[in-house]
Amino acid sequence: MATIRQPAAPEDNPRVKAVFDDIRATRKTDFINNLWRTLAFDPALLERTWIDVKALMATPTELDPLTKEMIYIAVSIANACSYCVHSHTAAARAKGMSDAQHAELLAIVALAARTNHLVTGLQVPVDRAFEAG
Amino acid sequence: MATIRQPAAPEDNPRVKAVFDDIRATRKTDFINNLWRTLAFDPALLERTWIDVKALMATPTELDPLTKEMIYIAVSIANACSYCVHSHTAAARAKGMSDAQHAELLAIVALAARTNHLVTGLQVPVDRAFEAG
Amino acid sequence: MATIRQPAAPEDNPRVKAVFDDIRATRKTDFINNLWRTLAFDPALLERTWIDVKALMATPTELDPLTKEMIYIAVSIANACSYCVHSHTAAARAKGMSDAQHAELLAIVALAARTNHLVTGLQVPVDRAFEAG
Amino acid sequence: MATIRQPAAPEDNPRVKAVFDDIRATRKTDFINNLWRTLAFDPALLERTWIDVKALMATPTELDPLTKEMIYIAVSIANACSYCVHSHTAAARAKGMSDAQHAELLAIVALAARTNHLVTGLQVPVDRAFEAG
Amino acid sequence: MATIRQPAAPEDNPRVKAVFDDIRATRKTDFINNLWRTLAFDPALLERTWIDVKALMATPTELDPLTKEMIYIAVSIANACSYCVHSHTAAARAKGMSDAQHAELLAIVALAARTNHLVTGLQVPVDRAFEAG
Amino acid sequence: MATIRQPAAPEDNPRVKAVFDDIRATRKTDFINNLWRTLAFDPALLERTWIDVKALMATPTELDPLTKEMIYIAVSIANACSYCVHSHTAAARAKGMSDAQHAELLAIVALAARTNHLVTGLQVPVDRAFEAG
Numbered sequence: 001m002a003t004i005r006q007p008a009a010p011e012d013n014p015r016v017k018a019v020f021d022d023i024r025a026t027r028k029t030d031f032i033n034n035l036w037r038t039l040a041f042d043p044a045l046l047e048r049t050w051i052d053v054k055a056l057m058a059t060p061t062e063l064d065p066l067t068k069e070m071i072y073i074a075v076s077i078a079n080a081c082s083y084c085v086h087s088h089t090a091a092a093r094a095k096g097m098s099d100a101q102h103a104e105l106l107a108i109v110a111l112a113a114r115t116n117h118l119v120t121g122l123q124v125p126v127d128r129a130f131e132a133g
Numbered sequence: 134m135a136t137i138r139q140p141a142a143p144e145d146n147p148r149v150k151a152v153f154d155d156i157r158a159t160r161k162t163d164f165i166n167n168l169w170r171t172l173a174f175d176p177a178l179l180e181r182t183w184i185d186v187k188a189l190m191a192t193p194t195e196l197d198p199l200t201k202e203m204i205y206i207a208v209s210i211a212n213a214c215s216y217c218v219h220s221h222t223a224a225a226r227a228k229g230m231s232d233a234q235h236a237e238l239l240a241i242v243a244l245a246a247r248t249n250h251l252v253t254g255l256q257v258p259v260d261r262a263f264e265a266g
Numbered sequence: 267m268a269t270i271r272q273p274a275a276p277e278d279n280p281r282v283k284a285v286f287d288d289i290r291a292t293r294k295t296d297f298i299n300n301l302w303r304t305l306a307f308d309p310a311l312l313e314r315t316w317i318d319v320k321a322l323m324a325t326p327t328e329l330d331p332l333t334k335e336m337i338y339i340a341v342s343i344a345n346a347c348s349y350c351v352h353s354h355t356a357a358a359r360a361k362g363m364s365d366a367q368h369a370e371l372l373a374i375v376a377l378a379a380r381t382n383h384l385v386t387g388l389q390v391p392v393d394r395a396f397e398a399g
Numbered sequence: 400m401a402t403i404r405q406p407a408a409p410e411d412n413p414r415v416k417a418v419f420d421d422i423r424a425t426r427k428t429d430f431i432n433n434l435w436r437t438l439a440f441d442p443a444l445l446e447r448t449w450i451d452v453k454a455l456m457a458t459p460t461e462l463d464p465l466t467k468e469m470i471y472i473a474v475s476i477a478n479a480c481s482y483c484v485h486s487h488t489a490a491a492r493a494k495g496m497s498d499a500q501h502a503e504l505l506a507i508v509a510l511a512a513r514t515n516h517l518v519t520g521l522q523v524p525v526d527r528a529f530e531a532g
Numbered sequence: 533m534a535t536i537r538q539p540a541a542p543e544d545n546p547r548v549k550a551v552f553d554d555i556r557a558t559r560k561t562d563f564i565n566n567l568w569r570t571l572a573f574d575p576a577l578l579e580r581t582w583i584d585v586k587a588l589m590a591t592p593t594e595l596d597p598l599t600k601e602m603i604y605i606a607v608s609i610a611n612a613c614s615y616c617v618h619s620h621t622a623a624a625r626a627k628g629m630s631d632a633q634h635a636e637l638l639a640i641v642a643l644a645a646r647t648n649h650l651v652t653g654l655q656v657p658v659d660r661a662f663e664a665g
Numbered sequence: 666m667a668t669i670r671q672p673a674a675p676e677d678n679p680r681v682k683a684v685f686d687d688i689r690a691t692r693k694t695d696f697i698n699n700l701w702r703t704l705a706f707d708p709a710l711l712e713r714t715w716i717d718v719k720a721l722m723a724t725p726t727e728l729d730p731l732t733k734e735m736i737y738i739a740v741s742i743a744n745a746c747s748y749c750v751h752s753h754t755a756a757a758r759a760k761g762m763s764d765a766q767h768a769e770l771l772a773i774v775a776l777a778a779r780t781n782h783l784v785t786g787l788q789v790p791v792d793r794a795f796e797a798g
Contacts, residue, residue, distance in 0.1 A: 342515055370460055
């Protein structure tokens with residue numbers, strides 16, 4: 001169904017193999033999901049994408065791992081990316097997201113969408129108090 | 134600039150006054166921002182919107198207050214709602230969001246948008262492993 | 267603020283003048299709004315756009331004029347087009363939209379956005395009953 | 400395919416059963432579509448969503464039922480919610496939408512999207528005449 | 533899966549047949565893809581859509597054919613139109629798009645989405661230098 | 666108006682100065698636009714963003730510079746990023762985009778948006794012929 005045919009033996013390419021090895025080591029799993037298998041058609045694009053996903057999502061940073069996944073899900077919903085909603089919901093689950101947290105995440109996303117559309121329909125002017133500096 | 138003229142004396146309407154009083158009491162401030170002042174043109178819409186925003190965003194729930202604001206900002210960015218980005222960034226700041234947390238929030242939103250578009254361009258099929266149940 | 271400088275004397279071009287004359291005659295007003303003044307930089311694009319807007323929005327068709335404007339506003343909100351929300355809200359007002367109808371339109375748009383995001387977050391599968399044929 | 404497994408026997412939960420009973424009574428059908436079956440994983444979210452959908456879409460209000468469904472479809476298309484387009488098109492059909500009305504709805508949505516993008520590309524400034532008050 | 537049942541024998545309608553004949557002649561192929569087969573339910577909508585697609589995409593104009601397809605793909609990705617991404621990627625391939633060009637197109641779309649979201653999150657004010665005229 | 670106050674003397678930070686120096690050298694101009702001045706609040710985010718923008722947009726690659734800017738504009742329009750539309754239209758002009766090319770770019774973006782919405786409203790199933798491999 002993809003617009004690119006997944007390479008049949010992607011790891012024959014050493015650059016692809018290096019990225020796949022790093023994904024397996026970083027995530028401590030043998031599972032390589034379809035995004036990476038599809039990106040293997042262009043090793044440079046695969047490398048750049050993985051480096052940045054790893055740096056932000058698979059490395060300790062300012063925000064905790066579950067919060068980061070929930071923000072990722074929120075954006076993916078608003079951008080209507082079905083695959084991304086699936087993959088990052090699975091990731092959030094793996095990082096401990098409970099049913100109650102999932103329900104609340106969805107409720108906030110839905111509330112934000114509702115007031116986003118209300119505000120855009122009303123064309124509410126920005127309050128001076130909200131302007132930085 | 135709004136598509137609705139803000140009522141000049143919104144609190145002459147007792148339903149509007151009741152909502153505004155509740156906003157002031159809940160937020161512990163005299164400041165009523167333009168969203169509510171504009172919604173005052175229709176007291177029923179004002180009431181419904183405030184009740185739901187209050188229940189989720191101004192009441193202790195499953196997720197902590199700052200996480201909720203960051204999710205709200207993420208959706209507002211993806212939906213290109215300028216007012217909402219302003220108002221919820223101000224709210225997140227008031228709840229303690231640091232510059233470093235703000236920068237990381239924006240970096241995650243930008244990364245999600247990037248892979249959302251990449252995935253949609255590739256039309257990556259959903260892995261069976263991501264399907265619930 | 268536009269990305270194109272509005273031609274200073276657009277009606278010096280006879281193709282532009284013909285479109286502007288038709289806008290004035292069709293709408294029974296001397297007012298030519300900025301969309302058309304800006305599109306005047308490319309007479310062919312101006313002509314094609316006006317012909318199609320006129321055929322659907324300024325000609326009696328299947329749906330009544332106010333319903334058509336409300337559908338137009340709904341799409342413009344979801345696409346975050348500030349100018350379009352302004353211009354079509356003004357058009358809907360001119361065609362008789364009351365404050366109560368405006369409030370309900372916004373409430374439906376906001377409700378739809380809310381369930382759109384909820385459904386996308388849940389990735390609800392389409393019921394067989396909803397499939398045409 | 401959903402990100403949440405539908406509860407196998409959702410009506411064992413009395414809060415879910417109450418909502419499902421109300422859906423059946425309100426819509427005069429035994430059919431409960433997948434949105435509600437999926438939302439059953441969180442009874443509070445199910446209740447809040449149904450209460451608001453019922454109040455606006457299944458109760459006589461300012462706008463007529465078919466107009467409301469068409470506005471809902473318009474937003475759902477612009478937000479790229481496949482499930483929502485399916486379910487509300489089915490609802491509009493059930494409320495009498497003809498092929499000709501459906502075609503015109505789609506034509507207006509498409510026209511609005513076209514001018515939305517044109518206007519955003521041109522960054523047309525809002526005419527003073529469009530500002531409320 | 534469509535919201536409209538494709539007419540079983542669309543070319544029994546002479547207006548549909550004329551459009552299909554023109555598609556076959558213009559594209560030098562017997563293949564009529566599902567968009568046109570579905571639009572056949574409303575001959576007027578079919579005609580208007582084809583005339584405009586043909587004029588811009590199947591006729592020599594200012595920009596070269598492959599550039600036009602790549603712009604079309606970029607918009608279709610950002611609007612999350614799965615069918616459109618598929619059909620225009622196939623068209624771009626038919627017009628010579630290589631794997632390397634495809635990868636770069638996707639990389640630019642992803643980069644634009646990333647800075648679009650960053651800029652909207654920051655609410656960067658437009659530089660005077662960018663204003664036309 | 667931004668959600669972040671631009672640092673008053675950003676180049677006091679050597680990491681910011683290094684990026685700004687590279688922007689000036691790469692673009693052969695003293696002008697640093699507001700995106701970079703605002704991103705200066707977080708040197709790491711500034712660096713990562715500039716490195717990737719430079720690699721794709723300010724370095725010879727597969728596609729020619731003007732085509733890349735037009736693709737960037739197309740995405741920015743669809744994502745409703747006003748600043749991005751302004752800045753990349755200015756960049757495209759600087760790289761030689763004529764009025765006629767600009768008009769055609771906008772016409773294609775508008776046509777794509779139109780068929781995107783039409784297809785999503787119809788929920789057209791993907792033709793087998795469009796599937797890669």
